[in-house]
Amino acid sequence: MKDLTGNFAGGLYGLALLSLIAALVCAFFLHIPDHAAEAEATAAGARA
């Protein structure tokens, strides 16, 4: 990317764009389950 844009700043903007894409995917599409919390909740439910 640095070679493509011809300077380090351009490369950094390219990397920033990739971070932004990761953020957008995270905001709109990603579901990350917390297995530890789920297991604890299940165990608490079973105890109750």
Added chain:
Amino acid sequence: MEAALEKSAMRKIYLRLLPFAVLSYILAYIDRINVSFAGLTMRGDLKLSATDFGFALGTFFLGYFIFEVPSNVIMEKVGARIWIARIMITWGIFAGAMAFVFDTTSFSIVRFLLGVAEAGFFPGMLLYFTYWFPRRHHARIVSGFLVGLPVAVALGAPISTGLLGLDGLFGLKGWQIMYIAEAIPTIVVGLLTLLVLTDRPEQAKFLTAEEKRWITAKIASERPPAKEAAKFGSWKVLVLSLMYLIITVASLGLLYYTPQIRAWLDAYFGGVPPVVVVLLPYIFGTIGLLVWGRIADHNLWKAMINAKVLLLAVNYFGIVTASLGMLYFIPQIIKSLGDFSNMEVGWLTMIPYICGGIGMLVWGRVSDAMHERRWNLLVACVLSTGGLVLAGYMMGTWWALVGMSLAAVGCRRCSSAARRSRAQGSPGSTRSAISVALSAPITSAT
């Protein structure tokens, strides 16, 4: 009673495994990133262009990517102790062999072999943790393990640049001394692995019989069905990996010879725009991949064209590329801030990674306390974006270093969260592995 047993067993396991794991990871990362410091002088000595240098860096990930899954499969068969020792000793040898490269081809080959040797170390350690740590300890052990990364960069920078300063010692260039000096500890620790690691809790001499029974029963009760993992353990997967290696070599050959092919086409058809010639095979390849993927009735293919898997791959690709891009270019960006010696560049490189390491630990605890992952990851991605934009906009000033430090906090947090979800087997071991595998070649190509 059980709480006391857990406390005493886990304390012993943490003390036994975590320091060793962190040390190994530090060495792995130092050997992986020292090339960015060596690049400060090595490029000039070997007369490598920026493109040649970038290509050789990428070959590491090619080797790593191809042999990552088979390495884990073999580790499952032969045991962690022997296999992790093998990984460390061979990568130490190839890391040292970097001192003897003399042109782009030898540089690329040794980087590729380094990737092959190191492949499976990181996922292997994550797999190894699942043999020893109950699920509710996974976040803690993975966070602790990942601390090795910022420490490696923080320590690696001054050590590497200091060794570069020994230029001329024993008639060697500074970068040659650096590669050899940083490879030796890896080989030594690799040999020590045989003494320190134990394959499974039931074989551990440092646990009491009661503790062994407890940890073995606890891990067994949490183990997910092995149905999906079994697919990766079959001989078919090894054959597929071999086929993939052959295909990749052919594909890279095509890449190498594209200029000659272009010249040949130009002679016959004249005036064909170069971009068309270069892109045409890849356009056909992409269409073929998509069409074939649609018609192939195979679980692996189904997983590959699964929308969620592709999105996870996009997410991981963005995080890892930004993170690695920073890693490789920070020394050169800092050098552009002023007339610094290599040693000073090394010290300044520590700053973003110290910020990243502290941020990762603090943020990890906050995220655990909140029992929340997604929005924490989003904020980390946004922080990383903001930091990189600030660094790009303020290039050539000290604000660029502030931006890089903010981006390092975001990137480290992102990587930690993404790898942690991978260690937990989410969203399913096969799909998770494929999503990471899909992102790896694109990342290295970029």
